[in-house]
Amino acid sequence: MAGRIIANLIVVGSGVLVRAFAQAYRQALQNASKNGVAREAVENMKKVGKTMSESEARQILGVSENASWEEILKKYDSLFENNAKNGSFYLQSKVFRAKECLESAVKKDGE
């Protein structure tokens, strides 16, 4: 009699446990994927928010570390125009952002 009750309890109990495990595993997977994507997204936003690193801006415009502002402007003008004619809007805006970033960097050094 008691044995039957105990057996019932064990069956029901293990059923509950198994279901809980399955749900937790599923949730953990979801979290992991969300975290992965979310982490990448946050890192990207931080990078973009920091007005593009100066070295990347220099690479985009093809300009050296100690290039003069006129040189930077010249590369910017030709790249901007070429991409407006034949390139994509995305590249054009990257070129623009690069110039913007270097502008603030160079102005800061100049002062």
Next chain:
Amino acid sequence: MTRREAALILGLRESATPDKVKEAHRKVMVANHPDAGGSDYLASKVNEAKDVMLGKTKGSNSAF
């Protein structure tokens, strides 16, 4: 580089056909050719974009 970014770089939709990809790649390379005043960095990005769109290389790490 994600497929989305590659499509943006080439000015295409993500569902563009390989023909359109090659055509857009040629056009955008003209604008960014290193021998013609473009920058090496942008030219390599354009090439990478073409590879990603054509499915040759799985997207690599650093976003643009």
